[in-house]
Amino acid sequence: MRLWFGKWTSIAKESANRAAIFAKFLCLLHVTNTYIFSPILVYGPSMLPTLNLTGDVVLSEYISHRLGKVGPGDVVLIQSPENPRKIITKRVVAMEGEVVSFLVDPSRSDRSRTVVVPKGHVWIQGDNIYASNDSRNFGPIPYGLIQGKVCCRVWPVDCFGSL
Amino acid sequence: MFSTLLFMDPVLNFTVFQVCIYLELDLVITDMGTQNIIWNVCKKYLTIGLVGITLTDRYAGVCPIRGSSMSPTFNPSLGSFTDDYVFLEKFCLDKYKFSHGDVVIFSSPTNYKERCVKRIVAMEGDYISNVNGASKVPEGHCWVEGDNSASSFDSRSFGPIPIGLIHGRVTHVIWPPQRMRKVDRRIRQDGLAF
Numbered sequence: 001m002r003l004w005f006g007k008w009t010s011i012a013k014e015s016a017n018r019a020a021i022f023a024k025f026l027c028l029l030h031v032t033n034t035y036i037f038s039p040i041l042v043y044g045p046s047m048l049p050t051l052n053l054t055g056d057v058v059l060s061e062y063i064s065h066r067l068g069k070v071g072p073g074d075v076v077l078i079q080s081p082e083n084p085r086k087i088i089t090k091r092v093v094a095m096e097g098e099v100v101s102f103l104v105d106p107s108r109s110d111r112s113r114t115v116v117v118p119k120g121h122v123w124i125q126g127d128n129i130y131a132s133n134d135s136r137n138f139g140p141i142p143y144g145l146i147q148g149k150v151c152c153r154v155w156p157v158d159c160f161g162s163l
Numbered sequence: 164m165f166s167t168l169l170f171m172d173p174v175l176n177f178t179v180f181q182v183c184i185y186l187e188l189d190l191v192i193t194d195m196g197t198q199n200i201i202w203n204v205c206k207k208y209l210t211i212g213l214v215g216i217t218l219t220d221r222y223a224g225v226c227p228i229r230g231s232s233m234s235p236t237f238n239p240s241l242g243s244f245t246d247d248y249v250f251l252e253k254f255c256l257d258k259y260k261f262s263h264g265d266v267v268i269f270s271s272p273t274n275y276k277e278r279c280v281k282r283i284v285a286m287e288g289d290y291i292s293n294v295n296g297a298s299k300v301p302e303g304h305c306w307v308e309g310d311n312s313a314s315s316f317d318s319r320s321f322g323p324i325p326i327g328l329i330h331g332r333v334t335h336v337i338w339p340p341q342r343m344r345k346v347d348r349r350i351r352q353d354g355l356a357f
């Protein structure tokens with residue numbers, strides 16, 4: 001009876017150890033995917049021809065935007081201001097204080113507008129201005145919505161490299 | 164040949180890569196004899212740090228409140244010895260479901276490094292009465308105001324904020340001990356037209 005009990009305690013201790021190691025590994029995974037870098041699958045037509053329609057795997061890093069080093073020309077991942085559960089990929093066109101001139105709806109008219117980006121905000125646009133829902137529709141977005149900066153494309157392999 | 168070695172799912176790939184790094188570190192450690200103790204201490208602190216960061220990011224955290232824009236809910240008197248410390252929960256960030264009267268902490272839209280604490284007064288689709296008529300809170304945004312309307316820099320100055328800026332919901336005041344209590348959802352009786 002005592003032998004059986006002893007075996008069970010050793011099994012319980014062993015499984016608790018394994019569970020602790022697994023939990024620590026999950027924490028490492030979370031920290032790396034939130035603070036350092038992680039691969040992201042992006043798809044959609046709004047960043048053609050830079051990113052493919054059917055889906056690319058890009059490597060995005062999360063250090064630059066926390067240090068304030070995101071600037072015009074960077075492809076960034078942002079939380080959509082219309083739906084916080086959606087993450088979209090666009091390019092930063094202007095930072096706070098800069099003046100932006102853009103075509104309001106290039107597929108329908110030639111009308112263009114000029115806007116000054118307010119403090120703490122950025123102006124984002126998709127590379128494919130004909131099929132992109134971006135700052136031309138919902139206005140400049142606060143810098144705090146930027147989640148990460150895309151640094152290079154990993155998949156498909158023949159398009160490997162920086163964007 | 165190369166494509167058969169990789170899994171199709173890049174996230175699974177990356178996880179396997181991290182598992183290999185983790186196991187390799189373990190093997191390297193057991194070989195070294197004399198530097199074992201220092202490495203063990205470092206590993207323990209690193210583990211505690213990682214677990215702490217994960218818990219504060221995903222589940223709950225503690226935060227000090229500065230300023231009097233939420234008087235009398237937080238920091239009711241100017242001359243108190245310590246700031247109020249509050250307990251905030253992050254389970255609401257799973258589905259971004261907030262309701263009227265929640266006290267939330269969010270990144271300020273005018274300066275991403277600052278964090279502000281205010282109360283949600285109106286959600287998307289509600290109308291807010293302004294000096295120039297009533298305006299509708301757009302989709303994915305919310306209108307926040309401080310309880311102390313006289314000295315609060317809130318949505319009356321910078322407009323509605325995207326819900327994505329919110330970092331957590333305040334549930335309790337946990338310090339100082341004489342002010343420990345649950346933070347209620349208080350809905351204002353005036354100023355809202357549905």
